[in-house]
Amino acid sequence: MSDGEIKKVDKDTGRLTIKHGPLENLGMPGMTMVFGVKDMSALDVLKAGDKIKFVAEKLEGRYVVTQLAVQE
Numbered sequence: 637m638s639d640g641e642i643k644k645v646d647k648d649t650g651r652l653t654i655k656h657g658p659l660e661n662l663g664m665p666g667m668t669m670v671f672g673v674k675d676m677s678a679l680d681v682l683k684a685g686d687k688i689k690f691v692a693e694k695l696e697g698r699y700v701v702t703q704l705a706v707q708e
């Protein structure tokens with residue numbers, strides 16, 4: 637899993653803005669960007685500032701968070 641910090645939760649569009657470290661499975665360096673989410677219920681428990689561990693995959697041309705855990 638990769639490290640990230642939630643910057644914005646958009647329940648209307650089902651998207652998360654995440655400041656992330658390197659995503660090795662996607663060959664992506666650290667940056668801040670918008671992701672879709674596989675499990676929309678995650679949007680109800682996340683808030684800006686949360687530190688997370690997550691996995692993102694490229695599905696049908698868009699980046700989607702497929703696994704996510706909030707760090708205590």
Ligand SMILES: [Cu+2]
Nearest residue numbers: 664667668669
């Ligand atoms: Cu990125």
